[in-house]
Amino acid sequence: MKVAVVGANGQIGKHLIDLLHDSKDFTPRAIVRNEEQLRSFQNEGIQSSLVDLEGTVEEIANGLDGTDAVVFTAGSGGHTGSDKTLLVDLDGAVKTMEAAKQAGIDRFIMVSALQAHNRENWNLSLKPYYAAKHFADKELERSGLNYTIIRPGGLLNETGTGKVFAAENLSRGSIPREDVAKAIYSSLTEEHTVNRGFDLISGNDPIEEAIKRI
Template identity: 60%
Template sequence: MKVLVAGANGQIGKQLVDKLKNSGEHTPVALVRKQEQADSYAETGVETVLANLEDSVDKLTEAVKGNDAIVFTAGSGGSTGEDKTLLIDLDGAVKVMEAAEAAGIKRFVMVSALQANNRENWNEKLKPYYVAKHYADRALLQSNLTYTIIRPGGLLNEPGTGKVSVGEKHDRGYIPREDVASVILAALDEEKTYNKAFDLVSGDTPIEEAVKSV
């Protein structure tokens, strides 16, 4: 499966590209917005496409063509303002969904945020971020795409444990970014994750087993 990773320069995105490349089953395509990022990936033999999530849907459609699946793990980052959160985490995500539909790509994996689906459980300090994630997820639910929405807890830079907990409603929890990338990889062609959304934190269940239990 040829998998376009939107947000390939991010911390989860970089790990996912590596895992896809080493999987023996998938071929990653890194969507990045800077030439130096593309050059860096090209040095490792990874195909890249230059695009900006603030581009038009038509431009993004051209950028995503030829892929079998899209993983959206892009984000505006903590150093930008609420305007970029809207433009990237919400509108950027929706435009990539529209581009996927226009390009005939059915499979779409979204990296969201823990309990983004439940307003009562949002972190007040990150409310604009949660609003963006909530409505991007809702747009995906209403699309014609074969979606999986993964809602990870607090992200850690520790090595992955390979064991997680998935479900509909988790209290606050944490998870290494490496394990999030591994769950995305496992979910891509696992039919039990198709058209499903779930919270994801560290736990006691091996990842392959966890994604089959969704």
């Protein structure tokens, strides 16, 4: 399976690219936003495409063309304003869905945020981000794509434990980015995760088992 990772230069994206690149079952394509990132992945022997999420749907579709699945893990970042959150985390995500359909790709995994589907549980200090995630997820549910929405808790740079809790609704918690990448990897071929969304935090269940029980 050829998997396009949108936001491949981000921390979750890099972990996921490594997992896919080391696998015999997957071929990753790094979707990145600048030439330096493109060259870095190409020097590692990883297929790459230069894509601006603020560009057109057609331009994004060209970058995805020839792949079988899309993982959207891009974000505007914590140091940008609400305008970039709107343009990347919401509109960029929706344009990527439209681009996937245009490119004939039907598998789409979205990295969202814990409890983004429940407004009453949003992190109020990140309200614009949560609003963007909420409505991007809603659009994905309506898109007709074979989607999975993964809603991780607070993201940590610690080494992954390989153990999580995964369920449709979980209370507050955190999780290493490495474990989020492993959960995405496990979800790619688990058919029962299709057209499902779930929260994900650190826990006691091995990742593959937790994903199988969603």
